[in-house]
Amino acid sequence: MVKGVRSAMRLWGALIVLVLAAMAASAPTLTFKFKTIDVQAEPATDIFAVNNAGVMVGSYQDNSGVFHGFTRKSGKVTTIDHPGGLLTVCYDINSQLAIVGVYENSSAVFQGFLYQGNVFTDIPGPQGSISSRAYGINNQGDVVGQYRDSSGNQHGFLWNGTTYTTLDVPGAVASIAKGINKKGTIAMEWWASDNLIQSSLYNGKKYVTINVPGATQTSVWHINTQGDVVYWWIDSVGTYHGALRHFGKYYKFDDPKGIDTFGAGINDHRVIVGSYQNNPSNSDGFKATY
Numbered sequence: 001m002v003k004g005v006r007s008a009m010r011l012w013g014a015l016i017v018l019v020l021a022a023m024a025a026s027a028p029t030l031t032f033k034f035k036t037i038d039v040q041a042e043p044a045t046d047i048f049a050v051n052n053a054g055v056m057v058g059s060y061q062d063n064s065g066v067f068h069g070f071t072r073k074s075g076k077v078t079t080i081d082h083p084g085g086l087l088t089v090c091y092d093i094n095s096q097l098a099i100v101g102v103y104e105n106s107s108a109v110f111q112g113f114l115y116q117g118n119v120f121t122d123i124p125g126p127q128g129s130i131s132s133r134a135y136g137i138n139n140q141g142d143v144v145g146q147y148r149d150s151s152g153n154q155h156g157f158l159w160n161g162t163t164y165t166t167l168d169v170p171g172a173v174a175s176i177a178k179g180i181n182k183k184g185t186i187a188m189e190w191w192a193s194d195n196l197i198q199s200s201l202y203n204g205k206k207y208v209t210i211n212v213p214g215a216t217q218t219s220v221w222h223i224n225t226q227g228d229v230v231y232w233w234i235d236s237v238g239t240y241h242g243a244l245r246h247f248g249k250y251y252k253f254d255d256p257k258g259i260d261t262f263g264a265g266i267n268d269h270r271v272i273v274g275s276y277q278n279n280p281s282n283s284d285g286f287k288a289t290y
Helices: 002-026
Strands: 033-037 044-050 056-061 067-073 076-080 087-093 099-104 110-116 119-123 131-137 143-148 154-159 164-167 174-180 186-191 197-202 207-209 217-223 229-234 240-246 249-253 260-266 271-279 282-289
Touching (some): 044 217, 056 271, 186 217, 197 229
Parallel strands (some): 044 087, 044 282, 067 087, 110 131, 131 174, 174 217, 217 260
Antiparallel strands (some): 033 282, 056 067, 056 087, 067 076, 087 099, 099 110, 099 131, 110 119, 131 143, 143 154, 154 164, 186 197, 197 207, 217 229, 260 271
């Protein structure tokens, strides 16, 4: 009797393994559909973020080599230049159309900013900072970014509108907070002692490394409400590619028109934005659905 039960259990276990293997083999892979998003006829366009309404932000380089920030809404491009800036780059936008980014001031110092309702507000970083960049903003208005201290060391930060919190990945020689979702989860880029770029997620209590498998370097950018993140990463021969971490699984992608692909922004409606290089001196933006 016992022997019969054991045999039945072994058979049942084998059937389960076969079913699970078949399910894994038939699991669909993500398909990325690309569309080029260019700004006029400028030599370089980079798109860094897209909100849930499909409004994009980024930067373009004019024929004089100057970078300008922009928004793109329903196909219409609006230039955003800080009035005191030598250059402007827009890195993120939330559902309230609040934009964060960086400008270079007249002293050639990079300064983070918040732009909303046609008003610029500086985000200089904690007291003692010598430069800053604002990379991400969520729908609550929490801003994340990077600042340099008086010794030139690089740290991530979280700013809630009144207070700065410094964010340093344990063991890192430099840290940058790149994106934040409405749950407060922060995407962090950091450098280890070998100066190679790595990536982590921070939930307010612990940091979890999320490097793209097979990459020599991984640069995470933005994160959506579901916790999906988008990256660019470098392979063993130095080529840049995009990647998506979707429900804990990694999916690599390349714009078919590019020689290098840089993933950057993501919203809650399965839309990714970024840029690709089609020659060493030119870049175009892209929108991809998955």
